[in-house]
Amino acid sequence: MAETTSTVFQDRRLVLCVGPGGVGKTTCAAALGLHAAAQGRRVVVVTIDPARRLAQALGLESCTPGEVVPVVREPGVHLDALILDGAKVFESIVRDNASTAQTAETILNSRMYQATAQRLSGALEFAAMARVQMLVDAGAHDLIVLDTPPTANAIDFLDAPKRVRELIDNPGARLLAGTGRFGARILGLGSSVLSKTLETIGGGQFIGDLGVFLREFADVLEEFHRRGGNFEQLLRSRATGVLLVTSASTFSVREAEAFSSQLAAYGLRVDAVVLNRIDKTVPEPPPKHQLEAVLRSGAAASPVAADTPGVDQVQRIYTAYAGARALGERTRRSIEAISSSRANLQVWTASRRADPPDTLPELRELGAEIFG
Secondary structure (H helix, E strand, C coil): CCHHHHHHHCCCCCCEECCCCCCCCHHHHHHHHHHHHHHCCEEEEEEECCHHHHHHHHHCCCCCCCCCCCEEEEECEEEEEEEEEEHHHHHHHHHHHHHCCHHHHHCCCCCCHHHHHHHCCCCCHHHHHHHHHHHHHHCCCCEEEEECCCCCCHHHHCHHHHHHHHHCCCCCHHHHHHHCCHHHHHHHHHHHCHHHHHHHHHHCCCHHHHHHHHHHHHHHHHHHHHHHHHHHHHHCCCCEEEECCCCHHHHHHHHHHHHHHHHHHHCCCEEEEEEEEEEECCCCCCHHCCCCCHHHHHHHHHHCCCCCHHHHHHHHHHHHHHHHHHHHHHHHHHHHHHHHHHHHCCEEECCCCCCCCCHHHHHHHHHHHHHH
């Protein structure tokens, strides 16, 4: 495993860290960012909700979500971090892409906008992709590491921008917005039975407000895509790669293989897999008579009297040792399974630690172990 991040990710501007929850994905994303920064790249790690001590290590504990925060400024090392704030991302999209400042204020003050930005399915994922697009356009970083939002399905995350657009573009939305064939007829006639019925259900000017919001917000999104390009094109370009983080358990490996196949079918490049918190392979245990001899010599040398080791004591040691060997063997099989699942797939490993790395020196150590 001699390849380093400079080899695997050297032509990437965006690396998506994906994987199931609870496997140390955010920690690995931070370690990757720090390791790449140490190689001379200007890096920003975009995360969602880091653990408190990891946020503290990255200098994010007391920062304002949505702001890029400098983490390391040393000679040749430039690392920033950002906690994603979906509401702020949407607000910046509206302010930057609305036709006028008044239109922006109208959208932002709309009840529909506030409900959409907070509760729309896929809104957080869309905001993550939008924020990445903004960082790419800004050009201040050579590498953006995105710790993807926790999700049961990687494709759900990647399809979020399309789902948000479909909400605006679907025929029902266009009808309410007055952009469909019958929209003006329904929304323009005060005596319309349907209009009055819907307004009674929604209250007051609900339907009129909804139509205005959908029309103006659709214009904002169209202008944003026109200026910033297409998320899907960015994801499928050679500028984007994927780091899949998982554990060495049989279930996690199968899940990772399914993730890898889904991502490849979607058109993304899965560059590498990290098997985190692995158990080292241990050698065969010594013969039982040797173990008994060692235990006897240890007991004899002890100032405290000890019983001669019995069969049960030796057997307990052998049982514990067999368990450790089984975990190590499971790791070996997991590495083989992942490596054989896809050609040219880099597989990295990280040892199990008593406590997750949550300081910059510990993240440097983890990055060196995985990527160095």
